[in-house]
Amino acid sequence: MHIQILSVLPELLESPFNHSIIRRAQEKGLLEISVHQLRRWAVNEYGQVDDYQFGGGAGMVIMCEPLVKAIEELSASEKFDEIIFLTPDGDRLTQTVANQLSLRKNILMICGHYKGIDQRVRDHFVTREISIGDYVLSGGELAAAVLVDSIGRLLPGVLSDETSALFDSFQDNLLAPPVYTRPEVYRGWKVPDVLVSGDHKKINEWRYDQALKRTMEKRPDIMKDEF
Numbered sequence: 317m318h319i320q321i322l323s324v325l326p327e328l329l330e331s332p333f334n335h336s337i338i339r340r341a342q343e344k345g346l347l348e349i350s351v352h353q354l355r356r357w358a359v360n361e362y363g364q365v366d367d368y369q370f371g372g373g374a375g376m377v378i379m380c381e382p383l384v385k386a387i388e389e390l391s392a393s394e395k396f397d398e399i400i401f402l403t404p405d406g407d408r409l410t411q412t413v414a415n416q417l418s419l420r421k422n423i424l425m426i427c428g429h430y431k432g433i434d435q436r437v438r439d440h441f442v443t444r445e446i447s448i449g450d451y452v453l454s455g456g457e458l459a460a461a462v463l464v465d466s467i468g469r470l471l472p473g474v475l476s477d478e479t480s481a482l483f484d485s486f487q488d489n490l491l492a493p494p495v496y497t498r499p500e501v502y503r504g505w506k507v508p509d510v511l512v513s514g515d516h517k518k519i520n521e522w523r524y525d526q527a528l529k530r531t532m533e534k535r536p537d538i539m540k541d542e543f
C-alpha cells in the first residue's frame with residue numbers, strides 16, 4: 317500500500333511513522349508513506365498556500381490552486397483509490413472504516429489547517445472525509461497519523477503474530493478482555509485461575525465472557541449491530 321500525505325507541516329509526521337509497527341511495515345516493504353510539503357505547489361515565491369475567506373471572518377483557508385496542482389501532479393503517476401480529507405466534520409473513524417481502507421492500494425490524505433480547505437476541492441476531488449473524534453485539532457496531521465496507524469497495522473504481514481489484530485478491541489464489535497502478565501501474584505493480587513489452568517477452551521470462553529461483560533458495562537452502543 318502507498319499512502320501519500322499533503323501537509324503544510326510535514327515535520328509533525330516524522331516521529332509517528334518512524335517507530336514501532338508502522339516503521340516495521342515500511343521496512344518490510346508492505347507500506348510506503350510519502351509526505352509532501354504542500355508549499356511545493358504554492359501560488360507564489362513566498363510559499364503562499366492560503367488566503368482570507370470570502371464573506372469575512374477570522375482564519376485563513378487553504379486555496380484551491382496548490383491543492384489541485386498537487387493532486388493532479390501526484391495522480392499522474394498513481395491513480396488514487398481514495399482522496400481523504402481529515403476534518404472534524406467528516407465521518408467518524410471506526411474500526412470498520414480502518415478495515416475498509418486497509419484493502420486499498422493508493423491513498424492520498426489531505427491535512428487541513430487554519431479554517432480548512434476551499435470547499436471546491438472537497439466537492440470535486442475528495443472521495444472521503446474522516447474525523448478522528450468530536451474535538452478540534454490544530455491541523456489534520458495528528459489525525460492523519462492516527463488514520464495511517466489504524467490502517468497500517470491491519471495490512472497482512474505487518475503484525476508479527478498474524479492473528480493478534482483479530483482480537484483487538486472493536487474488531488468483533490467487542491472491547492478486548494483484560495490481560496495479565498507475570499508475576500502470577502503481585503501484592504497479593506492473583507491473576508484469574510483460569511488463565512493459568514492450561515485449558516485453552518476454558519480460557520477462550522473466559523475471554524469471550526469478559527469481553528462481553530466489559531463491552532456491556534463500558535460501551536453497550538458498539539454491541540447494537542451484533543445482538
Ligand code: ADE
Nearest residue numbers: 402403404447448453459
Ligand atoms: N482536523 C482538525 N480536527 C480534526 C479531527 N477531529 N479529525 C480529523 N481531522 C481534524
